[in-house]
Amino acid sequence: MAKAHDPIFRALADPTRRAIFERLCHDGDQTVAALTAYAGVSQPGVSKHLAVLKQAGLVCDRHEGRQTHYSVQRDALKPLVDWAGQMAGFWEGKLDDLEDLLGRMDQ
Amino acid sequence: MAKAHDPIFRALADPTRRAIFERLCHDGDQTVAALTAYAGVSQPGVSKHLAVLKQAGLVCDRHEGRQTHYSVQRDALKPLVDWAGQMAGFWEGKLDDLEDLLGRMDQ
DNA sequence: CTTATTCATAACTCTTTGGCTATCAATTAA
DNA sequence: TTAATTGATAGCCAAAGAGTTATGAATAAG
Incomplete structure (x- = not known):
């Protein structure tokens, strides 16, 4: 992979x-x-x-x-932020900043 | 630095x-x-x-x-996400500038 | 006390990589 | 056409780094 x-x-x-x-x-x-x-x-x-x-x-x-x-490149850092979001999701320490950033980058 | x-x-x-x-x-x-x-x-x-x-x-x-x-470590990836957010903010700001410019040209 | 276990450090090897100079292809200017 | 500019590639070298085995320190078990 x-x-x-x-x-x-x-x-x-x-x-x-x-x-x-x-x-x-x-x-x-x-x-x-x-x-x-x-x-x-x-x-x-x-x-x-x-x-x-x-x-x-x-x-x-x-x-x-x-x-x-x-x-x-547009959305260049999306894979990075997605990965970080996944890791953060695992240890359930939800970062508000991260969720906000993910939301903005999804657009 | x-x-x-x-x-x-x-x-x-x-x-x-x-x-x-x-x-x-x-x-x-x-x-x-x-x-x-x-x-x-x-x-x-x-x-x-x-x-x-x-x-x-x-x-x-x-x-x-x-x-x-x-x-x-708690909030381990925060510096990473902050940096990514900063970078995203830069081109986001450019987009805002562009929209602003486009808006002003409409008038 | 002696032995076994767990992990960290030391010392070494080999590959990767970040830097350089030299050079070439492509384009623009004279 | 000839000369100058721009950027990519090739080739080289030194440093960094990811892996290994050997070993030592600390703790647990017999």
Whole structure:
């Protein structure tokens, strides 16, 4: 069973990669050059990180001329939140925040 | 910036470790021996995984005689869900901005 | 007291991975 | 056409990490 949350956890475990994802969440659509200027690593490093994020279904890319724009995939974090909800449901410590978030992400 | 969600993401990135955490969520309090019987790795391997989970604040331990019982830490996944909510809030806010813009353009 | 059990730590191996530089294909500008 | 820019890929290397066996400390049992 190759669950959807496994590559997501893997992808978000690295701080550099998570920072790139956070920036995409915060500022929206970005070119590789823009992300490279801000991330503390080389351009090939950024490209590799973006490939991992894309593979995990967290981001999508759009080609425009010679530049590639990356943006957050819609409902990217849903498998993660669903998993957390399942775990929380097990130990019955119902988190109101979680239920609220699940409700908002279901739309 | 050593945020609380960083060690959590790291800890949950490994499938063996995540399986241990899932079992603790599902079945509650477990001894190391019980977890070892079920995980596909050696007892020292399980102990090491449990140390990582504990360090991340995901589980807590309780000593009873010569055995150690592990269980899920209360609100263990809250930093994770909070982070996800924050990320979701970012693109949600963008959507609001867009709706706002669209609304203003209607007039 | 001696032996068995339970778990943690130490020490090691091997794989994965995150970083780099070099380079290439594709596109745009001169 | 030629030169410059953008980003992806290849290849390499060092560090991290997940696994192992061996062993030690603490407790329980005989």
